[in-house]
Amino acid sequence: MVGLGLLPLIVYFLVREPLTLDNHMADKLNNDVLKLERTYYAFLMDEQDRKCPVCGHEVKSRYRFCPACGNELRTVCPACGELMETNWKSCPHCGHKIEQPEAKGELV
Ligand SMILES: [Zn+2]
Numbered sequence: 265m266v267g268l269g270l271l272p273l274i275v276y277f278l279v280r281e282p283l284t285l286d287n288h289m290a291d292k293l294n295n296d297v298l299k300l301e302r303t304y305y306a307f308l309m310d311e312q313d314r315k316c317p318v319c320g321h322e323v324k325s326r327y328r329f330c331p332a333c334g335n336e337l338r339t340v341c342p343a344c345g346e347l348m349e350t351n352w353k354s355c356p357h358c359g360h361k362i363e364q365p366e367a368k369g370e371l372v
């Protein structure tokens with residue numbers, strides 16, 4: 265009676281496959297949620313006040329220029345007009361690539 269002995273094994277394999285997939289999906293989902301939480305936390309941190317690197321005046325993260333010394337804290341994407349950090353190489357809102365003036369001198 266080999267067939268009867270194999271049946272539970274076949275059922276096990278049939279049932280096991282989707283379960284492993286589900287676990288995998290759950291892991292992926294957990295990772296995504298973790299990533300989202302981290303992004304949200306970084307966003308919250310970013311919303312907190314920071315200091316102007318030039319004069320030390322407290323500035324809101326949404327400010328484009330320091331109100332005390334006029335230093336440019338953020339730049340604006342020429343493609344979509346969203347605020348960007350001055351050192352970003354491409355716009356996170358539309359993916360527009362920003363040309364870095366200082367990088368041009370390094371080209372050989
Ligand atoms: Zn300043």
Ligand SMILES: [Zn+2]
Nearest residue numbers: 341344355358
């Ligand atoms: Zn943009």
